Amino acid sequence: xxxxxxxxxxxxxxxxxxxxxxxxxxxxxxxxxxxxxxxxxxxxxxxxxxxxxxxxxxxxxxxxxxxxxxxxxxxxxxxxxxxxxxxxxxxxxxxxxxxxxxxxxxxxxxxxxxxxxxxxxxxxxxxxxxxxxxxxxxxxxxxxxxxxxxxxxxxxxxxxxxxxxxxxxxxxxxxxxxxxxxxxxxxxxxxxxxxxxxxxxxxxxxxxxxxxxxxxxxxxxxxxxxxxxxxxxxxxxxxxxxxxxxxxxxxxxxxxxxxxxxxxxxxxxxxxxxxxxxxxxxxxxxxxxxxxxxxxxxxxxxxxxxxxxxxxxxxxxxxxxxxxxxxxxxxxxxxxxxxxxxxxxxxxxxxxxxxxxxxxxxxxxxxxxxxxxxxxxxxxxxxxxxxxxxxxxxxxxxxxxxxxxxxxxxxxxxxxxxxxxxxxxxxxxxxxxxxxxxxxxxxxxxxxxxxxxxxxxxxxxxxxxxxxxxxxxxxxxxxxxxxxxxx
Amino acid sequence: xxxxxxxxxxxxxxxxxxxxxxxxxxxxxxxxxxxxxxxxxxxxxxxxxxxxxxxxxxxxxxxxxxxxxxxxxxxxxxxxxxxxxxxxxxxxxxxxxxxxxxxxxxxxxxxxxxxxxxxxxxxxxxxxxxxxxxxxxxxxxxxxxxxxxxxxxxxxxxxxxxxxxxxxxxxxxxxxxxxxxxxxxxxxxxxxxxxxxxxxxxxxxxxxxxxxxxxxxxxxxxxxxxxxxxxxxxxxxxxxxxxxxxxxxxxxxxxxxxxxxxxxxxxxxxxxxxxxxxxxxxxxxxxxxxxxxxxxxxxxxxxxxxxxxxxxxxxxxxxxxxxxxxxxxxxxxxxxxxxxxxxxxxxxxxxxxxxxxxxxxxxxxxxxxxxxxxxxxxxxxxxxxxxxxxxxxxxxxxxxxxxxxxxxxxxxxxxxxxxxxxxxxxxxxxxxxxxxxxxxxxxxxxxxxxxxxxxxxxxxxxxxxxxxxxxxxxxxxxxxxxxxxxxxxxxxxx
Numbered sequence: 001x002x003x004x005x006x007x008x009x010x011x012x013x014x015x016x017x018x019x020x021x022x023x024x025x026x027x028x029x030x031x032x033x034x035x036x037x038x039x040x041x042x043x044x045x046x047x048x049x050x051x052x053x054x055x056x057x058x059x060x061x062x063x064x065x066x067x068x069x070x071x072x073x074x075x076x077x078x079x080x081x082x083x084x085x086x087x088x089x090x091x092x093x094x095x096x097x098x099x100x101x102x103x104x105x106x107x108x109x110x111x112x113x114x115x116x117x118x119x120x121x122x123x124x125x126x127x128x129x130x131x132x133x134x135x136x137x138x139x140x141x142x143x144x145x146x147x148x149x150x151x152x153x154x155x156x157x158x159x160x161x162x163x164x165x166x167x168x169x170x171x172x173x174x175x176x177x178x179x180x181x182x183x184x185x186x187x188x189x190x191x192x193x194x195x196x197x198x199x200x201x202x203x204x205x206x207x208x209x210x211x212x213x214x215x216x217x218x219x220x221x222x223x224x225x226x227x228x229x230x231x232x233x234x235x236x237x238x239x240x241x242x243x244x245x246x247x248x249x250x251x252x253x254x255x256x257x258x259x260x261x262x263x264x265x266x267x268x269x270x271x272x273x274x275x276x277x278x279x280x281x282x283x284x285x286x287x288x289x290x291x292x293x294x295x296x297x298x299x300x301x302x303x304x305x306x307x308x309x310x311x312x313x314x315x316x317x318x319x320x321x322x323x324x325x326x327x328x329x330x331x332x333x334x335x336x337x338x339x340x341x342x343x344x345x346x347x348x349x350x351x352x353x354x355x356x357x358x359x360x361x362x363x364x365x366x367x368x369x370x371x372x373x374x375x376x377x378x379x380x381x382x383x384x385x386x387x388x389x390x391x392x393x394x395x396x397x398x399x400x401x402x403x404x405x406x407x408x409x410x411x412x413x414x415x416x417x418x419x420x421x422x423x424x425x426x427x428x429x430x431x432x433x434x435x436x437x438x439x440x441x442x443x444x445x446x447x448x449x450x451x452x453x454x455x456x457x458x459x460x461x462x463x464x465x466x467x468x469x470x471x472x473x474x475x476x477x478x479x480x481x482x483x484x485x486x487x
Numbered sequence: 488x489x490x491x492x493x494x495x496x497x498x499x500x501x502x503x504x505x506x507x508x509x510x511x512x513x514x515x516x517x518x519x520x521x522x523x524x525x526x527x528x529x530x531x532x533x534x535x536x537x538x539x540x541x542x543x544x545x546x547x548x549x550x551x552x553x554x555x556x557x558x559x560x561x562x563x564x565x566x567x568x569x570x571x572x573x574x575x576x577x578x579x580x581x582x583x584x585x586x587x588x589x590x591x592x593x594x595x596x597x598x599x600x601x602x603x604x605x606x607x608x609x610x611x612x613x614x615x616x617x618x619x620x621x622x623x624x625x626x627x628x629x630x631x632x633x634x635x636x637x638x639x640x641x642x643x644x645x646x647x648x649x650x651x652x653x654x655x656x657x658x659x660x661x662x663x664x665x666x667x668x669x670x671x672x673x674x675x676x677x678x679x680x681x682x683x684x685x686x687x688x689x690x691x692x693x694x695x696x697x698x699x700x701x702x703x704x705x706x707x708x709x710x711x712x713x714x715x716x717x718x719x720x721x722x723x724x725x726x727x728x729x730x731x732x733x734x735x736x737x738x739x740x741x742x743x744x745x746x747x748x749x750x751x752x753x754x755x756x757x758x759x760x761x762x763x764x765x766x767x768x769x770x771x772x773x774x775x776x777x778x779x780x781x782x783x784x785x786x787x788x789x790x791x792x793x794x795x796x797x798x799x800x801x802x803x804x805x806x807x808x809x810x811x812x813x814x815x816x817x818x819x820x821x822x823x824x825x826x827x828x829x830x831x832x833x834x835x836x837x838x839x840x841x842x843x844x845x846x847x848x849x850x851x852x853x854x855x856x857x858x859x860x861x862x863x864x865x866x867x868x869x870x871x872x873x874x875x876x877x878x879x880x881x882x883x884x885x886x887x888x889x890x891x892x893x894x895x896x897x898x899x900x901x902x903x904x905x906x907x908x909x910x911x912x913x914x915x916x917x918x919x920x921x922x923x924x925x926x927x928x929x930x931x932x933x934x935x936x937x938x939x940x941x942x943x944x945x946x947x948x949x950x951x952x953x954x955x956x957x958x959x960x961x962x963x964x965x966x967x968x969x970x971x972x973x974x975x976x977x978x979x980x981x
Binding site for chain 1: 728
């Protein structure tokens, strides 16, 4: 698949970097004790600090620092034992202090990397430039009153991590894959819930275009891209816009653009003349943040197995394909489910069962793996019964449907509902003979065309309510109809 | 004629403890004195009802034998400290009607020790000024007048209301804050004692911020002992202020009379400035002699970067102020302009109407020095100067235990005489800003009167968290000077 975009003057390469704002999972805000719960009544989770009251002072929330360090370690990044909080000064009604406390020159996390899998077994390395902590702003509500805007400060002061990548992505697919991977990593780490709908993960996308191999072009920053789908749309639109401008003899101005998801286009947000001078300087209310190396090591030792390592282990231990492993580890819950499912059974059978049967049904019901109605253990038991011939594959699926909608223990259900596979050759022979007797014309046909034996198998299964062991049915059919072995 | 309001804080404390006088009697006397002294304009808000309630509660405690260290002692609080339920203006129109729903840590510490709130004292707007003339609530007048003169004088600033109130015996003591000299300069020019403790000694929580890396609260009172007593009950480490420091707070009063025998007192040569009145140098020399006579060793030291302190201060302080004052935007509290077109108009008008000229000037300076392209030339260099000034002190303190300097370049000046010349006004801080830049403790203690009968003070500078030695040296100056002068109470007739 070519990543290049065709223009009138030839092919163009799009260069993408991301600035991801990820809300840190913590009970209270970055510098105050107010709650961070989503969806509360406006202005019900606001401390005097969050409201920027006179004389109020910020005090760092250690939990948030730990989460940032965890994330940094998960991104295989350098942890800076000394970092500094700065003030980013600007006026806006949802910014009560008149400045945002952020980290500017000395972020808590430095260079790291993330690997993303693309189709065709391609792996792309995306460099992480930095991760820093900062306060979120409040929310301006412009639709509550005809003449006034309202402000909700519940979000004011909530801890964010801003994760900045190197311009290492070359297509909207790569950008989306990176975001998915980053989301998986922070969810594995438990440092961000990755919920884009609730705004706990948002991305600003830096886009530029160039002729392949040329110097980097001038970039535009696209704000307000709050879903995976929009990222693809925004990148596509913006890349084509820039190509048109350049090919039309124009120049790209470095600017901030807003993505309008209804129109599917980007628009300039503010001109250069209105560009902010944020007057960053170290926040004198906060001492430099100094971390204990042993504390960082302890966090490192407590990290869970991350997607990349888990995927490698799945390939090695379960023998699943790299692609399947990638799908399985995308969500920690799915990976955990799979591991429980594959316990003591053929790992590939388990992977197929998960992909075809379980995920198919979840998809149909609009559920996630976390609220799958049938436990991995129950499914494991179904697979085991299928493997030892207690039930047929067909019955296994029926059984799953029953457990899915009615619940119950699969083993008990097999007993109580008489779903056991018939391996009694006598009973099967009877059924085979009955089918042969009832269809003399088909018997003639199958002798000429041995592949038609499948039709007989189907008929026999029907007669036995699906309980006949298909291998036994096949063997008896071959014998009765004198079919060749490879038929 | 001796009056109950003539008590020092220590005397009043002992009298209340001995039940010779009740807190209610004491409080009534001060409430009355404040009423009669309104021409000084020392208070923005008087709280007589609350004072009498607190006094009654104190008397009840004393009756039960549950008196605390400052039980029943009436104090004045600078209007920069947020007081729960009591209007707190910071001397500004923008906080004209601001009633905080919380109490500053320092004032809470005082109430927890039993003190009584008389009211909130006037101050330069947002503590920016050296004469109290920038207050939105009109200037404070010093109780002092030059001999044979009716000219109104400034009480210094920014804690001018507190200084006037202490000098005129309107309270037993007061809180001040000191960012560049705002406790020590007004104390010096009103013949009172003021201590700016080490940065981090007092919590800044609940104090309206001017320049966060320099602001410190401290006591102002009639004697060194009174400051020692108040300091102990203002100081605390505070989990709500990340810059407060966990160093034990000693009983300063207990070591106050230990003398200066063997104490090495440094005289920094750079504090001798051209153009200062000869009386200043003379007073300084006398101070050194007093200490030497009591057994101290006088050592010549050098603080070579002193001359850069004032410029560095007037970069760092406005820079931080420009950001600290951004929250006064008319959106959530404080003054909001009417009839505005949009949000930008709301900001511009609210802030133009809410802030006075000096505050606007410093916001502009601060915004400028932090701007892209100027930051390194100003802010970064000022921070380097700051580090050098701290190093100067560290090196000097290898040779001595405290430093003795003048507190101000001159006595109180006439109201209006410097208000049109900001630079002349800023020069008032020349001896005090270095201490803020280095985060050290500094004490202003009265040393004598000028030929015109106006007080002059000396400054004792100490090592970080060594307020005990500073107070002890100050006590020795106080003993030697025998300073007991009080202004004539002309304001009572008015």
